Amino acid sequence: MPIGSMAQGSSILERKIRYDATVVDHHCKLLKAEGSTVILAHQNERSFSMKAGVRELTISKGVLTFAYYWIDQPYNLYYWKDLNGNELGAYFNIVRNTHVSEEAVSFEDLIIDLLVLPGGDYYILDEDELPEPLHQFEDGFVQKALQMLLDRKEHILREAAVETERLWQEMKGLS
Template sequence: MCNPTKLTVQIGKKIVERKIRYDSTIVDTECKLLNINEQELILFHRIEVPFTMKGTQYNLTIPRDAYTLAYYWNELPYNLYVWRDKNGSYLGSYFNIVKNTTIADAMVSFEDLIIDILIFPNGEYFILDEDELPMSLNKFEDGFAHQALQTLINSIEPLLQGILLKSEKEFSHNDIISTLYDS
């Protein structure tokens, strides 16, 4: 687990999120530190380019100037993006199934295991990208991704509700978000 006393903790500090895709390509995104403690790292990222996530029945568009609260845990096989509009209203969430999350002073990195869960504001969720796996989900990564997905699905509602309530209370368009948003 990360040791926050070894990290330079400064709200608003720039931190790179490094996503290592399954094909070994790397995507770096510059974020800003919101919080770090022994359990989690939370980053802020302002959306510059709108995008649309597609579920089986619905689409979720994240507009320009919305923001992401990104949650990372060294000990858990997933990370979470919570999207809010520029006024702080909840737009939706997205879990990545991952491995080898590493939190360092200026970077958080993780290996993406392709499978994701998209959650709409009404609570409906969809498992994404199973068709992109190089083999069946049961066999992929020796069953690790399947087990991580099942564990997450079994706890998704209380887990997400707890994080949403906490983020609403601590970060929903308060002074910290306003400062990060405008910088």
């Protein structure tokens, strides 16, 4: 199915296939589908925290996740806003095999993640979970994808910030 023909506002599943083959599903709302990009949103059903250096970021229950997927890129992006519209952070997954259908967006997670805080500080996460050194893992694909993402992150986040604000305003009926 062509991405542009997907119905905005429809329910759609996000299916994350972890490296160990376990699956995590989130029920989402389709916000935008255009070109090779799909944007979904969901409200977090539970709180979770992650370590970022010596800091810890907690994403509370009720926070809005704006999820960006590119079928032609080795990453996706979760952009978090609280219910007042404040940016909480951004989280990139290094991925492969992103597929989009009318029912679901699915991707294979490749362990390494990049957390970017609102001030611009960033942290590479989960390198300790790799089964081998980063430069060898997946024949170097993940390291190359991470380097490409590090080179592009500011540009991606600038565009995502503008689009997320527009979508958030739309969702809140403020535009």
